[in-house]
Amino acid sequence: MIHIGIIGSGVMAHTHAEAFSGIRGCVIRACCDTDAARAAELARRFAVPNVYSDFRHLLADPLIDAISIVTPDPLHAPMSIAGIKAGKHVLCEKPLATSVADAQKMVVAAKREGVITMVNFTYRNAPAIQKAAHIIQSGQLGEVRHVQANYLQSWLTGNQWGDWRTSPQWLWRLSTGHGSMGVLGDIGVHILDFASFPVGPVKTVNCLLKTLPKAPRNRIGRYRLDANDTAIISVEFANGAVGSITATRWATGKANSLTLSIHCDKGALEVDLDRSENSLMLCTGRDIHRTLWKEKSCPRTPTIYQRFIKSIRTGKNEPPDFARVAEIQRVLDACLRSDATDSTVRV
Ligand SMILES: NC(=O)c1ccc[n+]([C@@H]2O[C@H](COP(=O)([O-])OP(=O)(O)OC[C@H]3O[C@@H](n4cnc5c(N)ncnc54)[C@H](O)[C@@H]3O)[C@@H](O)[C@H]2O)c1
Structure with missing residues (x-):
């Protein structure tokens, strides 16, 4: 036990x-x-x-x-x-x-x-992202060339998760004084992992962070609303592929949408968790000339919680362990530096 x-x-x-x-x-x-x-x-x-x-x-x-x-x-x-x-x-x-x-x-x-x-x-719990990582890392789609990844939320405009103005759970996420790194640290971290888990390490970033007005004097009670709420990141991966990664809380009409497109020189795949966690779309072989996409179902995979317990039982630390995630932390820091200096930053 x-x-x-x-x-x-x-x-x-x-x-x-x-x-x-x-x-x-x-x-x-x-x-x-x-x-x-x-x-x-x-x-x-x-x-x-x-x-x-x-x-x-x-x-x-x-x-x-x-x-x-x-x-x-x-x-x-x-x-x-x-x-x-x-x-x-x-x-x-x-x-x-x-x-x-x-x-x-x-x-x-x-x-x-x-x-x-x-x-x-x-989001590593989704069989689709596990399968995507397997397909890309097997090389069957060739060299990765272009990547697009978006994590879109809308709790600043829609009340589907309650009213953020009266909920400490959302207010601390908007305030650097309460330790938040804004949307970058909250969901940017997820989408950076979602993209780099299949594609590989990020080499450089050029990041734009925005904090848009949302309350009078940008303050509610003891919360100063100064944390970024949109992050747009141009990325170059270590394998030479380039791409764009976005995270925002202003995507009105999107509750919690993660999408990832990976385009390679012999094919492409798309993961869209709103569409399905258990399948992805593939365009490969002769279909690339007809831009024809086919759905591929993905086998069930263990959740993070199951992986954690299994790792304790076996003594073999499955990913994502602290060492892997510290790499993502390095990307977050590079994004902050890039935004502050308005330049491309090496991770
Ligand atoms: N992995 C995911 O998909 C996911 C989703 C939501 C939240 N999160 C993360 O989970 C964490 C918590 O988020 P949440 O939405 O549950 O926030 P929350 O505000 O609802 O819960 C945080 C709790 O921590 C308590 N707390 C604060 N200081 C404490 C202390 N010193 N000792 C013990 N308890 C203390 C608070 O009273 C509060 O009940 C955050 O880091 C957030 O990024 C992850």
Whole structure:
């Protein structure tokens, strides 16, 4: 039996609890939140026996094998490092950290203690992206030439996820003072992984970040709304391919859309998670001359939560571990520098 402690009991923690509850041989032993009502609600819903307000008390429980960190972004690094030092395996939410320096410290700590680490790149759960990575890396479509990847949300204009003006869950994401790296750190990190997982490492970026007006004096209560809400990134990959990657919260009419097109010299593929998580579109062979696309279904693949538990059982760290995600953190930092200096930056 693997015993899990969940740190942070907000919205996403319920997804973690549900996922771990569904894995045989895995039990949630404790949860924690500085907001007692949230921790109590998570504990009630998933019958969690131990509830804490201080995460250090949770870490002190020797029966807890692994922790899930589901707190706001600036807490990921200190909580992960404390967990690793306590000998716990760590599944951490994205972004891994708020700087490359912190991400590196997390990688070093994990190596030193020899624990399993993973980051919750949720969209790797889609069989379509796993298949896309397999197809591209097998070389069957030839050399990658052009890549387009978009992650589009609209919670600043639509109320499908509630009213952001009255919800701390959205307000902290809009405020650098609350540790947010804006849309770049929130969902830009997902789409950078989504593109570079199949295509390979990013070499250079030229990034435009925008923070558009959204409230009088751009402030709501104690939240200064200064975090970027659109990121447009021109990318060159190490393999020579080029592309564009976009993340925005202003895509009115799109709730949570991820798309990826990879065009190679012998074929192309497209992943569109709104269309299907379980299939992708392929244009290959003679079809490239007729620009004809065919749907290809993709076999089921394990979720990040299942991979994390399997890694603990086997002792073999499956991706994406902290080391891989620290590379993405490097791309995020390069994007910030590129925007600040209005120049192309080497990652
Ligand atoms: N992988 C994904 O697809 C995905 C989706 C949503 C959110 N997330 C990530 O999950 C994390 C949490 O997001 P959320 O939407 O659940 O936010 P949230 O605001 O709903 O939840 C965060 C919780 O952490 C608690 N918290 C704050 N400080 C704490 C502390 N010191 N100790 C214990 N608890 C503390 C807060 O009280 C809150 O309940 C973020 O890093 C976010 O980027 C990832």
